[in-house]
Amino acid sequence: MAKHNKLLFVCVGKDCKKKGVKKVFSQLPKDAKKRLNKSDVRVVETKCLDLCKRGPNVIFDNEFYSKVTTEQIEALLKKHE
Numbered sequence: 001m002a003k004h005n006k007l008l009f010v011c012v013g014k015d016c017k018k019k020g021v022k023k024v025f026s027q028l029p030k031d032a033k034k035r036l037n038k039s040d041v042r043v044v045e046t047k048c049l050d051l052c053k054r055g056p057n058v059i060f061d062n063e064f065y066s067k068v069t070t071e072q073i074e075a076l077l078k079k080h081e
């Protein structure tokens with residue numbers, strides 16, 4: 001089994017979907033794998049994280065991010081390089 005140093009959890013629950021997680025999800029995993037070592041990142045879709053009002057929610061490398069937008073992805077990835 002491959003070892004991944006960074007885990008990217010993306011909530012794909014109903015409320016996060018309503019708040020645009022699909023747009024984030026379509027960009028973030030690709031950008032993360034492009035920017036970081038591809039084999040280091042594992043993307044996991046999760047069910048509701050019980051913080052629906054703050055969605056879209058993402059957990060990357062053990063840090064929680066709320067209200068994630070595609071515009072924030074660059075800064076988020078830079079932080080985890």
Ligand code: FES
Nearest residue numbers: 011013016048049
């Ligand atoms: S649907 Fe994403 S936190 Fe509830």
